[in-house]
Amino acid sequence: MLLELWVVLIKLLGHFVHLANHIKVSIRIVMWGFILLWQLIVLYVVFKLDESYTPSKVSIRAGDGFHNLKEIKTVELVKPTGWVYLSLSGADPR
Template sequence: MTTRKAKLEELDPAKEGLREIGIQAVWSLSTCKPGFGIEQLRDDTHETYWQSDGTQPHLINIQFRRKITIDSIAIYADYKSDESYTPSKISVRAGNNFHDLQEIEVLDMNEPTGWVRIPLKDSKGQRIRTFTLQLAVLSNHQNGRDTHMRQIKVYAPLQQTSLEKFPNFTSVECAMHSTIR
């Protein structure tokens, strides 16, 4: 487990060979106020947000139907708009299900405004492979109780297509046999 300070970044996943895979997941929340749930968290606008309703920690659960390689998670936070509702400490957990989640990252955020990217690596420095991710908001700025989160994106590496796996042949004799008819 690593604790790190948040670093604001401009995101361009295509340049980094990444794709957003949140649409493939089943999302659930520990609590939410009516009209401030998953739809607002995933609607691709910074104007809406998820708002928790209850005691901390506030949980966001992201479950995939198959084990998947994850590169990073990106969170859009806006301290200027949300003040005490802005998370200041987030724990990221991963596992096969809710019963074996392991904390892999703890992020300290100091008045963030913009995208905060959290690379997800195992103890060997490799991208994690998991069925379940959980983000736990452990504390907010100014000791706030409820949380606002404006957007969350989950990124995985682009997968090679079968055509990209074929070698580039230099001789005409080999190249003419490299295509499947």
């Protein structure tokens, strides 16, 4: 159900862009015309199933354009498995 809500959110708010090279993989959501306050980002990862694409470090950046993104949170992951909750508000909003 969470994945379905995420897909609906992407369809409503913007588009999903996946960039890949040998160093990093980035996911970018672009939104126009309004402000959205994110409190929680949730990732589902299984290190054993795909070691090459499972992140070891997650960097969350925000801004009103690619030219002025500021890092707001960085999380190191060690062989993660299952749901990873990244709170952006300082408190866990679950």
